[in-house]
Amino acid sequence: MKVVEERLKGRQGEIRLIPESIEDLWHLKYIIQPGDIVFSLTKRASESDDKLRSDKEMVTVRLGVEVEKVEFHRFANRLRVSGRIVAGVEDSGYHTLNITEGKELSIIKERWNDEQLERIRMAVESSNRPEVIILTIEEGEAVIGVLRQWGVDEAGVVKMSYGKDRGDSRREFFGEVYHALKKYDFDYLVVAGPGFAKNDFYQFLKEKDREMAEKAIVADVSSIGVRGFVEVLKRGIVDRIAGELRIKKDAEYMDMLLKEISKNGRAAYGLEHVKKALSFGAIETLLVADEFLREEREKWDIDSFLREVEMMNGKVVIMSTEFEPGKRLMALGGIAGLLRFNV
Numbered sequence: 286m287k288v289v290e291e292r293l294k295g296r297q298g299e300i301r302l303i304p305e306s307i308e309d310l311w312h313l314k315y316i317i318q319p320g321d322i323v324f325s326l327t328k329r330a331s332e333s334d335d336k337l338r339s340d341k342e343m344v345t346v347r348l349g350v351e352v353e354k355v356e357f358h359r360f361a362n363r364l365r366v367s368g369r370i371v372a373g374v375e376d377s378g379y380h381t382l383n384i385t386e387g388k389e390l391s392i393i394k395e396r397w398n399d400e401q402l403e404r405i406r407m408a409v410e411s412s413n414r415p416e417v418i419i420l421t422i423e424e425g426e427a428v429i430g431v432l433r434q435w436g437v438d439e440a441g442v443v444k445m446s447y448g449k450d451r452g453d454s455r456r457e458f459f460g461e462v463y464h465a466l467k468k469y470d471f472d473y474l475v476v477a478g479p480g481f482a483k484n485d486f487y488q489f490l491k492e493k494d495r496e497m498a499e500k501a502i503v504a505d506v507s508s509i510g511v512r513g514f515v516e517v518l519k520r521g522i523v524d525r526i527a528g529e530l531r532i533k534k535d536a537e538y539m540d541m542l543l544k545e546i547s548k549n550g551r552a553a554y555g556l557e558h559v560k561k562a563l564s565f566g567a568i569e570t571l572l573v574a575d576e577f578l579r580e581e582r583e584k585w586d587i588d589s590f591l592r593e594v595e596m597m598n599g600k601v602v603i604m605s606t607e608f609e610p611g612k613r614l615m616a617l618g619g620i621a622g623l624l625r626f627n628v
Contacts, residue, residue, distance in 0.1 A: 286312065286408035289389060299393045300405070304386055308433055310364045311607065312408045313384065314357040315575050316401045318582060322393040323366050324349040325382045329374060348373035350380055362386065398588045400578070400603060417523055418471040420462070421506065421513035422478045422486055424455075427462045428510045431469070432523065436608030437514040441465050459489040466497070474501040477517050478509060515609065535610035538572055538602060542621055543613075553628060554621035556581075562628045563590070568599040570623040576606040577619025 286309045289301040304310050317323060328343045349372035356365040364384040370377055384390055394401075417432040426444050430437040443462045447454040466474070474497065476483050476490075483503055490498040506516040517523060519536055545552035553562040562568050571594045581587040591601050599622075604611040614621060 286405060288405065288409060293397065296396045296398070297394065298397075299391050300397075301389060301391045302405070303389045304364075304384065306386060307362050308411065309408050310362070310384065310386070311357055311433075312404045313364050313390075314355055315579060316404055317352055317355050317364075317366060317392060318579070319352050319354070319368075320395070321352045322349055322371060323352055323368075323382060323390055324372070324393075325366075325384060325388060325390040327380065327382050329380075346373050348380055348382065350382060353379075366390075400588070400591070400601075416471045417473045417475065418466065418469055419475045419477065419514055419517055419523075420466065420486075421509035421517075422462065422476065422482050423480055423509050424482050425458060426509065427458075427465075427486075428513070429465060429469075430514045433607075436605070437511075437518070439511065439514075440469070455485075456489070459486050460493075462486065463490065463493055463497075472500060475504055475517055475522055476501050477504040477506045477513055477522070479505070479507050535602070535604045535608070538570065538604070538623070539610040539613050541623060542572065542617075545623065551624035551627055552621065553624060555618035556620055558628075559620050559622050560590075562622050562624055563594060563597070563599075565628050566597050567624040567626055567628050568594050568597065568622040569625045570600045570602060572602050572604055572614055572621045572623070574604050574606050574611050574614045574619040576611075576615060578603065580619075 287303040287305060289303060290299075291301075292299045302313075304313060324347060326345055327348050329346050329348070330343060348370060350366065350368035351371050352366055353368040354366075356367075358365060362385060365381050366384060367381040368379065370380050382390070419430040419432060419437055421428045421430070425447060427442070428439060429441040429443075431440045443458070443465050445454065445458040445461060447458070476487050487498065487501060487503050490501060502522070504517060504520070504522045506513045506520075508516070515536065542552055542554070544550075546554065553559045553568075559568070559571070571591070573591070578587060594601055604614050606612055606615055
């Protein structure tokens with residue numbers, strides 16, 4: 286994320302941004318909320334065109350809308366911001382701004398909250414992180430994942446049955462996996478798997494493409510695919526090459542929470558139980574799913590609740606529902622607390 290300009294008076298005002306990756310678009314989904322004013326360039330039919338004509342000339346205008354709905358189209362790599370037109374053209378009505386990577390936008394808010402400003406800071410910092418590909422591989426099957434800020438996206442699968450000449454078939458399989466990896470521009474490659482295939486593929490890489498091999502590290506995991514990706518993250522393998530990884534922390538927090546719940550220990554989950562825990566000053570770490578936070582903001586001033594937790598020396602962790610730990614938190618009511626003592 287690139288911050289072009291920041292014009293704030295206290296917590297009110299405008300921030301101009303350029304999203305530089307799909308992760309930045311994901312962040313913007315939780316930064317932009319109903320009632321904000323968002324400006325960006327968009328295509329509109331020329332006002333001089335006959336309204337009955339089907340071949341209207343489209344012109345580029347800078348339009349401002351008062352936000353009513355925000356949708357993240359993950360597989361189309363765009364964010365759709367819809368609302369009532371408030372500036373840019375004379376006619377009123379509604380319009381949808383399509384925000385894509387590299388497209389500047391301005392966000393104007395009556396009040397920027399801490400979590401939104403922290404998301405921008407995190408997105409700016411993470412723009413300098415190296416891009417990581419995780420390859421989980423076993424005999425005859427490989428699954429490629431692209432590391433995102435919300436987790437690992439499965440990007441490709443290579444499968445091959447070995448014939449009678451297992452040696453040649455195996456090298457052919459490795460060749461297919463290598464060509465699948467060549468499609469991606471990455472700085473680091475984690476080659477992980479449960480057996481010998483990962484080591485042999487790494488040796489194949491050293492012969493085939495030494496430059497790619499130099500970007501790779503080999504790791505042991507018990508399975509491939511999504512479960513293998515989670516193991517890579519939990520074991521801190523990515524941390525060694527990409528620095529501190531928020532996804533791994535989210536998984537650790539959920540493990541701690543579920544452990545406490547299973548033994549009826551120092552944990553609270555669900556809004557009412559968490560509110561009760563806060564009334565006793567018991568919350569040490571508050572876990573909030575980003576989707577839950579977004580939904581609750583439309584009902585009440587949940588941000589004041591989060592600030593109250595921090596004022597009582599509690600830590601607030603916003604977890605992504607795009608990845609498994611956040612989904613598990615949503616299944617528990619979207620909010621939970623690790624407590625200093627039982628309530």
